Amino acid sequence: MNRFVVLLSIMAVTIFSFVTPGTNSYAAEPIIIAVPTSLGFLEGKESHRAVQMAVTEINAKGGVTVGGVKRPFKVAAIDIRDAARGVPVTEALLGLEKIILEKKPAAIVVGPFRSEALMAGMDIIAKYKVPMLGTIAMSPGSEKKLKGDPEKYKYVFRTCLNAVHLVKYLAGTMALINKEFGFNKVYVMHQDVAWARATAGFVKKVYFDKAGWEIVGLEAYPTGTSDFSSGLMKARAKGAQVIMPIFDMPQSGILVKQWKTMRVPAIMTGFISPLAGSGAWKIFDKKIGGAINNIFELGSAIDSAKVPQSKIFYDKYKRTYGKALQAGHGPAPSYESVYILAEAIERAGSLDPDAIVAELEKTDRNGVMGRVRYDEGHQAIFGFDPKETAVSTVFQWTKTGKRVIVFPASIAEGKIELPPGLKSLK
Amino acid sequence: MFLGTVVYAVINSVILMLMAIGFNLTFGISGVANFAHGALYILSAYVSWMLLNMLGLPFFISALFSILITTLVGALMYRFVLIRVRGQVLSEVIATFGIGLAILELFRYLGFVGFEYTLPVFIDTSFFVAGVYVDMQRILIVVLGAVLVFGLWLFTHHTSLGLAFRGIAQDERTALTLGIDTDWIATLSVSLGAGLAALAATIIIPLGSISPGEGYDVLIKALAVCIIGGLGSTGGVIVASFIIGFAERFTDSYISSHWTMIVSLAAILIVLTMKPSGLFGKQKELEERI
Numbered sequence: 001m002n003r004f005v006v007l008l009s010i011m012a013v014t015i016f017s018f019v020t021p022g023t024n025s026y027a028a029e030p031i032i033i034a035v036p037t038s039l040g041f042l043e044g045k046e047s048h049r050a051v052q053m054a055v056t057e058i059n060a061k062g063g064v065t066v067g068g069v070k071r072p073f074k075v076a077a078i079d080i081r082d083a084a085r086g087v088p089v090t091e092a093l094l095g096l097e098k099i100i101l102e103k104k105p106a107a108i109v110v111g112p113f114r115s116e117a118l119m120a121g122m123d124i125i126a127k128y129k130v131p132m133l134g135t136i137a138m139s140p141g142s143e144k145k146l147k148g149d150p151e152k153y154k155y156v157f158r159t160c161l162n163a164v165h166l167v168k169y170l171a172g173t174m175a176l177i178n179k180e181f182g183f184n185k186v187y188v189m190h191q192d193v194a195w196a197r198a199t200a201g202f203v204k205k206v207y208f209d210k211a212g213w214e215i216v217g218l219e220a221y222p223t224g225t226s227d228f229s230s231g232l233m234k235a236r237a238k239g240a241q242v243i244m245p246i247f248d249m250p251q252s253g254i255l256v257k258q259w260k261t262m263r264v265p266a267i268m269t270g271f272i273s274p275l276a277g278s279g280a281w282k283i284f285d286k287k288i289g290g291a292i293n294n295i296f297e298l299g300s301a302i303d304s305a306k307v308p309q310s311k312i313f314y315d316k317y318k319r320t321y322g323k324a325l326q327a328g329h330g331p332a333p334s335y336e337s338v339y340i341l342a343e344a345i346e347r348a349g350s351l352d353p354d355a356i357v358a359e360l361e362k363t364d365r366n367g368v369m370g371r372v373r374y375d376e377g378h379q380a381i382f383g384f385d386p387k388e389t390a391v392s393t394v395f396q397w398t399k400t401g402k403r404v405i406v407f408p409a410s411i412a413e414g415k416i417e418l419p420p421g422l423k424s425l426k
Numbered sequence: 427m428f429l430g431t432v433v434y435a436v437i438n439s440v441i442l443m444l445m446a447i448g449f450n451l452t453f454g455i456s457g458v459a460n461f462a463h464g465a466l467y468i469l470s471a472y473v474s475w476m477l478l479n480m481l482g483l484p485f486f487i488s489a490l491f492s493i494l495i496t497t498l499v500g501a502l503m504y505r506f507v508l509i510r511v512r513g514q515v516l517s518e519v520i521a522t523f524g525i526g527l528a529i530l531e532l533f534r535y536l537g538f539v540g541f542e543y544t545l546p547v548f549i550d551t552s553f554f555v556a557g558v559y560v561d562m563q564r565i566l567i568v569v570l571g572a573v574l575v576f577g578l579w580l581f582t583h584h585t586s587l588g589l590a591f592r593g594i595a596q597d598e599r600t601a602l603t604l605g606i607d608t609d610w611i612a613t614l615s616v617s618l619g620a621g622l623a624a625l626a627a628t629i630i631i632p633l634g635s636i637s638p639g640e641g642y643d644v645l646i647k648a649l650a651v652c653i654i655g656g657l658g659s660t661g662g663v664i665v666a667s668f669i670i671g672f673a674e675r676f677t678d679s680y681i682s683s684h685w686t687m688i689v690s691l692a693a694i695l696i697v698l699t700m701k702p703s704g705l706f707g708k709q710k711e712l713e714e715r716i
Contacts, residue, residue, distance in 0.1 A: 040534040040539050040638065041539060042539060042540050042541065045540075084639055085642075086642070219682065219683045220682070220684045221683045221684075222683075222684070222686065222687055224639070224643055225683065225686070226634050226643075227434070227674075227675070227678075229430075229434040229558075230434065230675055230678035230683065231678070233427055233430045233431065233434075234679065250541060250635050250639075251634055251635070251640075253544070253634065254635075257633065257634075261560075261561035262552075262558060262559045262560075263552070263559045273541070274541035274635070279541065279542050280541065283541055283542055283544055283635075285546070285547070285550060326540060326541065
C-alpha cells in the first residue's frame with residue numbers, strides 16, 4: 001500500500017510539472033551564443049566574461065523577444081588556443097567547427113583571436129551560416145575576403161577596432177607628437193603576426209612616408225621573444241626619438257622593463273598589451289611614467305566620464321568580477337556585441353541567420369564604445385568622436401600612476417608630457 | 427653597439443645555461459629525459475607568486491619555499507611514476523611530458539593567465555656597462571650562473587654524494603655493486619634537476635612574466651642547448667649556451683630579430699651534422715670515431 005502511494009505521488013508530481021505553465025523566460029529554449037576563442041589569454045578571458053555579463057543583464061530583464069516569446073541567452077565557450085604559439089590554425093578550426101556542430105549556436109561572439117584563424121574560419125562560418133560578431137582578430141584581410149564574395153561571407157562582422165582604424169589612431173598620435181615636440185625619427189618594433197605586420201606597414205605607408213618621418217628601424221619579433229635589448233640599443237644608436245611598439249603577447253612587458261632599465265631616451269608610443277590595464281603600474285614597479293599606450297576600444301581597460309556608458313560598464317565589470325578590466329582590446333566590443341545581437345534578433349523576429357545578418361547591417365547603437373555602425377565590409381566604424389562613431393583611446397601614464405587620455409581630442413583629459421631625459425625640439 | 431651586444435649576449439647565454447642545466451644534470455646522472463622540466467620551472471614561479479601575493483610572505487622566503495616544494499615534486503615524480511618505467515626511454519619521455527602538460531594546462535584552466543603574474547626583481551637598479559645600461563637582475567643572473575657552475579663542480583668532485591652521482595652516471599651496475607643505491611640517487615638527481623629549474627625561474631622570471639606557455643619555451647630551449655652540447659655533459663651545456671646565446675643576440679643586432687630563431691635552429695643543425703652526439707656527448711662516440 002505504501003509503495004503504491006509513493007508511486008502515485010511521483011506520477012502526480014511528474015504530470016503536474018509538465019502541465020504547469022512557467023514563465024516564458026524559463027520555459028523557452030535558450031538562444032545559444034558561442035564564444036570560441038583563446039580563453040587562456042587575457043583578452044579572450046575578459047572578453048568571455050564581458051559576454052557573460054551582458055547575457056546576465058539581458059536575461060535578468062527576461063531575455064530576447066523572438067516571435068513574441070521571451071527567450072534567454074546562454075553562453076557556450078570553447079578554448080580554441082589559436083593565440084598560443086605553435087598551435088596550428090587547423091586545430092583552432094576544429095574547435096570552431098566543434099562548437100557550431102555540438103551547441104548549434106544562433107551566433108558567435110568574440111571569435112578567433114588570431115586573424116590567421118579568422119580568415120580560414122570564415123569558410124566554416126559561411127558553410128554553417130552562423131552570424132559572427134568578432135571582437136579580437138584585427139586584420140582587414142577578412143573584410144577584403146568578405147567584399148570579394150559578400151553573399152558567402154556576409155555572416156562575419158567585426159565590432160572591435162581593426163588594423164586600418166588602429167593606424168588612424170597611431171598616425172594621429174604621431175602627428176600630435178610631431179606638432180607638440182617636433183619629433184620625426186621613429187623606431188618601429190612589432191610582433192610578427194598578421195595584424196601587427198599590417199598595422200606597422202599601414203602606418204609607414206599612410207603616415208610616416210607622407211609626413212616626412214624617418215623610420216630609423218623596423219623590426220619584426222617572433223611571438224614569444226623575451227629579449228629586446230638589441231632593438232633598444234639600435235633605437236638609441238640611431239637616434240630614435242619615438243619607439244612605436246605593436247605587440248599583444250604577454251612577453252611584450254619585457255620590452256617596457258628593458259626600455260626603462262636601459263634608459264633609452266625615446267618616448268614609447270604604440271600598443272603593448274601588458275601596459276593597458278590599471279594593474280600595469282604595480283606590475284612594472286611604478287616605473288612606466290611617460291609611456292603612451294593605445295586602448296583599442298573605449299571601455300576596454302579604460303573609461304571616460306565623457307561617455308557615461310563606458311564608465312558604467314567598466315565599474316560594473318569590476319564589481320562583478322572583483323577586479324578591474326586589464327585587457328585593452330576585446331571586452332568592450334564583446335559586451336556591446338551581445339546587445340547588438342539581441343537588438344538584431346528582436347528586429348528580425350526570428351533566428352534565421354540571413355534575417356539576423358540583414359538586421360545587423362542596420363545596427364546604429366550608442367553604447368560603451370560610442371556610436372556603433374558597420375560599414376560595407378561589416379567592420380564597426382571607428383573615428384574620433386563618440387557621438388558619431390566608436391572610439392579608441394590613447395592615454396599616457398603619469399609619474400603618479402594615473403592614466404590620462406591624451407587622444408582623441410573629443411575625450412582627451414590632458415596633454416602629452418615627455419618622460420625624463422627627453423627634451424622637446426620646439 | 428658591438429660591446430653592448432656582447433654584454434647582452436653573455437647574459438642571454440647564462441639565462442639559457444640556467445634553463446638547461448637542471449635538465450642536463452638529471453639526464454646525465456639517471457638517464458631520465460625530464461620533459462616536465464619547463465613545467466617545473468613554471469610551477470615554482472607560480473608557487474612563489476602565490477606565497478608572495480596570497481599569503482603575503484616576503485619574496486625571499488616565498489622563493490625558498492617554492493624551490494623546496496619544486497624539489498619535492500621532482501622527487502615524488504620519480505618515486506611514484508618514473509621508477510615504474512625506468513629504463514624505458516619512450517615511456518619516460520611520455521610520462522614526464524604528460525606530467526608537464528598536466529601542470530601547465532592546470533594553471534591555464536585555473537585562470538592563472540594575465541600580466542600580473544610576475545615576480546619582483548631582487549635589487550632595482552641599473553649600471554652602465556660597456557656603453558649600455560644593464561639592470562642589476564641581469565648582472566645577478568650572470569653571477570649566479572658562475573657560482574652555480576662552480577658549486578656543481580665542487581659538489582660532484584668533492585662530496586660523497588656527488589661522487590655517487592658521478593658513479594651512477596658512469597656505470598650504474600658497477601655503482602650498484604659498490605653499494606650505491608641507484609634508485610635513491612636517481613630520485614635525488616630528478617629532484618635536484620627540478621630544484622635547479624626552480625632556482626632558474628626565481629632569478630629569470632623577474633625579467634618577464636609567468637605564463638603556462640613559457641613552460642614549453644623553457645623546455646624547448648633546454649632541449650636545444652643539451653642537444654648541441656651533448657646530453658649529459660655540463661661542459662657541453664655551457665659551450666652550447668654561449669653558441670646559441672651569441673648567435674641569437676648577434677643575429678638580432680646585425681641581421682634582423684625576425685631571423686633569430688632560424689639562425690639558432692641552423693646552429694643546431696650544423697653542430698648535429700658534424701657531431702651527432704653534440705659537442706661533448708658520448709652516445710654515438712664510437713660510431714663517430716669509426
